Amino acid sequence: MxxxxxxxxxxxxxKKSTQEVIAAVAEYPVSLLLLLTEDKAFNELAxxxxxxxxxxxxxxxxxxxxxxxxxxxxxxxxQFDLILAPHSPLYKDILPTVSAxxxxxxxxxxxxxxxxxxxVHYSRPLFSGKCYAKYTTSLQSPLFxxxxxxxxxxxxxxxxxxxxxxxxxxxxLSIRVKEVVAKLSQEIDLQDAKIIVTxxxxxxxxxxxxxxxEVASVLGAAVGAxxxxxxxxxxxxxxxxxxxxxxxxxxxxIACGVSGAIQHLAGMRTSKTxxxxxxxxxxxxxxxxxxxxxxxxxxxxxxxxxxxxxxxNQD
Amino acid sequence: MNIFICIKDVPDTESKIQLKESGAIDYSALKWIMNPxxxxxxxxxxxxxxxxxxxxxxxxxxxxxxESDSLKTALALGVDEAIIVKAPTELGPFQTAKLxxxxxxxxxxxxxxxxxxxxxIDQTNHQVPQxxxxxxxxxxxxxxxxxxxxxxxxLSREDEQGSTETLEISLPAVISCNKGLNKPxxxxxxxxxxxxxxxxxxxxxxxxxxxxxxxxxxxxxPKEKExxxxxxxEVLTAKGATTELLNYLQSNNxxx
Numbered sequence: 001m002x003x004x005x006x007x008x009x010x011x012x013x014x015k016k017s018t019q020e021v022i023a024a025v026a027e028y029p030v031s032l033l034l035l036l037t038e039d040k041a042f043n044e045l046a047x048x049x050x051x052x053x054x055x056x057x058x059x060x061x062x063x064x065x066x067x068x069x070x071x072x073x074x075x076x077x078x079q080f081d082l083i084l085a086p087h088s089p090l091y092k093d094i095l096p097t098v099s100a101x102x103x104x105x106x107x108x109x110x111x112x113x114x115x116x117x118x119x120v121h122y123s124r125p126l127f128s129g130k131c132y133a134k135y136t137t138s139l140q141s142p143l144f145x146x147x148x149x150x151x152x153x154x155x156x157x158x159x160x161x162x163x164x165x166x167x168x169x170x171x172x173l174s175i176r177v178k179e180v181v182a183k184l185s186q187e188i189d190l191q192d193a194k195i196i197v198t199x200x201x202x203x204x205x206x207x208x209x210x211x212x213x214e215v216a217s218v219l220g221a222a223v224g225a226x227x228x229x230x231x232x233x234x235x236x237x238x239x240x241x242x243x244x245x246x247x248x249x250x251x252x253x254i255a256c257g258v259s260g261a262i263q264h265l266a267g268m269r270t271s272k273t274x275x276x277x278x279x280x281x282x283x284x285x286x287x288x289x290x291x292x293x294x295x296x297x298x299x300x301x302x303x304x305x306x307x308x309x310x311x312x313n314q315d
Numbered sequence: 316m317n318i319f320i321c322i323k324d325v326p327d328t329e330s331k332i333q334l335k336e337s338g339a340i341d342y343s344a345l346k347w348i349m350n351p352x353x354x355x356x357x358x359x360x361x362x363x364x365x366x367x368x369x370x371x372x373x374x375x376x377x378x379x380x381x382e383s384d385s386l387k388t389a390l391a392l393g394v395d396e397a398i399i400v401k402a403p404t405e406l407g408p409f410q411t412a413k414l415x416x417x418x419x420x421x422x423x424x425x426x427x428x429x430x431x432x433x434x435x436i437d438q439t440n441h442q443v444p445q446x447x448x449x450x451x452x453x454x455x456x457x458x459x460x461x462x463x464x465x466x467x468x469x470l471s472r473e474d475e476q477g478s479t480e481t482l483e484i485s486l487p488a489v490i491s492c493n494k495g496l497n498k499p500x501x502x503x504x505x506x507x508x509x510x511x512x513x514x515x516x517x518x519x520x521x522x523x524x525x526x527x528x529x530x531x532x533x534x535x536x537p538k539e540k541e542x543x544x545x546x547x548x549e550v551l552t553a554k555g556a557t558t559e560l561l562n563y564l565q566s567n568n569x570x571x
Contacts, residue, residue: 008475063482064475065454090475093457096408096442100449105409108440123535127437130332131340133532174454179481180474189477195569219570237460237495238473243328243436244351244494252569262328266436273569274543275560286545291563293556295548303557311561311570 001115001139002078003030005050006071006085006095012043014158017086017192021147022047023154024084024113033074035067035090038169045158052163063175064090068097070170075102080142082120084113087146088191099144106144107135109247111151111270120145128243128266148270149192150249183238190241193222195252196268198241201228202257202278202297209234211301212256218308224248224268226258242267256297260285277301316370317424320360320394321415321447322353324378324385325437332536340534342379342404349385352432354499355492357389359462360430362497364393366464371395375418377402377411377520390510391502396422397513402520407530408438412446414520419451421518426451426487433458433491444491455489456482460496 003025007018022030032046032053037060046053058067075083085091087109099106107122114121120143123134190196197219199212216223225235227242241248243263253271258264260283276289277297286292293300326345335341364370374389377400386397400414419426434441448455461471467483474480548556564570
């Protein structure tokens with residue numbers, strides 16, 4: 001069984017979501033392929049399960065899409081049976097271009113994955129998580145899967161790998177990158193975040209949204225926004241959580257001034273713990289919240305922020 | 316310029332999903348709407364046509380036939396031709412892409428631009444645009460939130476780090492559309508009346524599917540959530556409520 005993990009690097013480290021994918025096939029040795037722009041580096045630390053690491057570079061002008069042909073060759077030469085990647089923006093984008101070459105689709109956004117007895121057992125959400133589809137498939141190599149981040153707990157010990165090779169960029173340039181405007185650094189990615197604090201229409205203004213950001217900052221959390229808040233201009237589109245925004249799966253989701261429309265729930269219903277603060281006792285969010293406070297977020301959040309700071313200082 | 320828009324009908328978000336006795340999803344009672352992301356695809360095509368009036372717009376849908384067909388909306392909004400490829404509702408993304416390509420090729424016209432929503436809200440596979448592009452041997456650019464309607468085409472999307480990347484592409488290409496790309500217009504009454512005279516061409520998709528082995532999943536409905544803890548600041552005061560929240564989070568190891 002030849003397993004290839006496609007992964008990502010952030011600040012020279014193997015991303016947690018990539019480690020999670022490796023852990024999903026914990027009993028098997030794997031090969032790892034990482035996509036990087038030529039200016040980025042990798043610290044070469046990976047779980048001991050990883051036998052070989054290939055760094056696939058691309059020029060700054062190239063889009064990740066133009067690395068697809070290299071990935072296809074790598075899979076063909078390595079005769080890989082299973083190809084797994086995190087369900088991240090990068091692999092959501094390019095993995096189907098790779099799988100199409102092999103006349104295959106990708107089983108995406110899996111919330112469970114198990115390799116057992118020569119069969120693959122997996123499940124994925126449908127209808128914004130209103131139900132789940134469980135599949136069992138026998139190996140018809142190659143098969144392609146992406147796994148939803150934060151779907152499983154794992155621990156991994158990283159060791160220095162001695163089997164790292166660098167693959168040169170492909171010559172393909174079907175899409176030219178003209179410019180990249182970085183988001184504010186230090187911003188935690190919603191889709192990787194363990195804790196998210198979201199502001200809804202109840203926050204009432206862009207200036208007030210700073211309160212959401214302050215609480216998130218103390219918690220080391222990412223900041224989200226409901227569609228109503230984004231449409232009203234309180235927060236940028238990239239913070240939107242929900243059906244036409246991002247789907248998140250954090251350990252803790254704190255919804256402040258969010259009514260809890262179905263379209264919002266669609267984006268965060270798999271959060272492990274949901275806390276809601278809303279002045280309206282009839283807000284639908286309370287039906288999904290594990291812990292709800294019926295009250296004014298402008299009273300509760302500043303107090304919550306102070307309590308959190310006190311707890312941190314105690315530790 | 317030949318522009319194709321691939322749209323999908325999906326169950327309305329408010330719909331409750333129910334299972335038949337066989338364990339399969341019961342689609343009979345569901346209300347169908349145009350996949351929200353496809354609305355951005357349709358609008359973008361219309362904006363292109365406004366800039367290039369000689370452009371021809373084709374709307375294609377793969378799925379079961381039903382009354383509230385979003386192809387009718389597409390015609391009412393001004394697409395020139397509409398094609399339905401009749402196929403089962405639960406078709407996978409690869410088969411869907413194959414049928415879309417068949418429909419595009421049936422027009423005998425070379426596509427310049429193919430617009431689709433980035434994903435459908437029911438299956439969220441996020442791959443049909445890329446699969447279609449691969450099959451046609453052209454590039455796909457996904458999750459586009461900004462786009463020029465004149466040549467040369469530049470467009471913007473969020474990259475894997477959340478930064479905004481601006482890209483330059485040449486045609487033909489498949490564009491998968493994200494929220495924020497444009498503001499979809501609503502059909503006007505004259506548009507709806509004109510559309511009544513336009514025909515929707517039909518292709519029998521089932522005949523074109525070579526591989527009939529379908530993976531049948533087991534559908535699981537999640538357990539009803541247990542009622543959570545709810546406290547009111549008017550009873551406990553805001554300070555009291557905050558303390559309770561903190562205790563709850565700490566005892567459940569939710570912090571740090």
